[in-house]
Amino acid sequence: MKRLPPLPALHTFLITAQCCNFTRAAELLHITQGAVSRQIAGLESHLGYPLFQRQARGLSLTAQGRELYPRIQQVFSLIDEAVEQVGAKRKALQLKAPTCVMRWLLPRLMQWQAERPDVPVELTTTVQYGVDFRREEFDAAVVYGNDPGSAVEAHHLFDEALIPVCAPQLIAGPLPLNTPADLARHTLLHPTRDEKDWQTWLQAAGITLDNLGSGHHFDTLDLALSVAAQGSGVALGDWALIGEELSSGRLVAPFDLKVPTGGAYFLVYPDRLAPSPELQELVSWLTAQARPGQM
Missing domain, CATH: 3.40.190.10 (Periplasmic binding protein-like II)
Structure with missing residues (x-):
């Protein structure tokens, strides 16, 4: 198998062919003019034919150089495109x-x-x-x-639609939850620091509870649901967000009333x-x- 020419030398040829000037190519490649000249000479030696004609006022491509230039240009364009596409796929x-x-x-x-x-x-x-x-x-x-x-x-x-949820053992305990009024005998778990969610649901249910302000307040819905799953009270959850707990039986909904909040x-x-x-x-x-x- 014939050994391919080194990629850096091909890149140097591409840049030099664009400007036909060793000095300008060196500036664009951030290397010395001597390094450009040596890479081009080494590439010509590897290929077995000249790529440039050295003239008093600069360089010009030989017939072989003119034929090779667009092909090398296409190769580096494909490399750039491949790198960009792969990079774009990996960007999260x-x-x-x-x-x-x-x-x-x-x-x-x-x-x-x-x-x-x-x-x-x-x-x-x-x-x-x-x-x-x-x-x-x-x-x-x-x-x-x-x-x-x-x-x-x-x-x-x-x-968002609110619905009370609790642990299955709470329903099966000595204080049944047959109607919303039965919540008066249970600890209410609030998913926020205020009591607005429970107030919204109880108003829709048409009842008033004296124990509304005596329950436990939490910073997040997750904390309220975790305590409810332990059988320590009744939490108010968002119907769209508690499907996994309900389907697994970790929590149950004692009432069917779902109250949209807007x-x-x-x-x-x-x-x-x-x-x-x-x-x-x-x-x-x-x-x-x-x-x-x-x-």
Whole structure:
């Protein structure tokens, strides 16, 4: 097998052929003029024919040099394209999401990575419900609220709907939960520091409880659900986010009443730039995962 010429020498030939001047080629390659001359001489020796004609006022390509130049140019263009494509595939999509939606989002992102390992996603969690793409360098975000805003392209995922949940042993215990009024005999677990969620649900249920303010308050939904699963009270969960606990039997819903809050979860990205094909595919996939029947 004939030994190929060294790649650095071919690159030096490409740059020198573009400007036909050793001095200018040396400047572009950040090497000395002597190094350029030696690499070209070595390449000509390897190939067995001259590439340049040395003239008083510079260089000109020989017939062989003119024939070789576009082919070497094509080779380096293919190398550049290959490096760029591989690099683009490995660049991870940057996604931001509030911690409260992790129980829905994380299993689906793991499924996405199993199906599409060529489109990695790096997830940043936060206690914030929104995103500011002018200051935060994310490709997309899951946000919660009534309105995602006009500065983003928004895709609706699902609405928030509240429902009481508790451990199965609590239902089977000495204090049954047959009607919402029975909550008066149980500890209420609040997923936030205020009591607004329970107030919203109880108002829809048409009852008032004296023990509303005597329950336990938590900073996150996860903490409230963990305590509920231990049989220590009744938590209020978002129906769209507790499917795994309900399907596994870790938690049960003693009542069928689901109360919409007016809040919703959206998948958003900046509207100022066209999303990449990879981001478009992820958005479509997650949106499909949020459709009724897929939750």
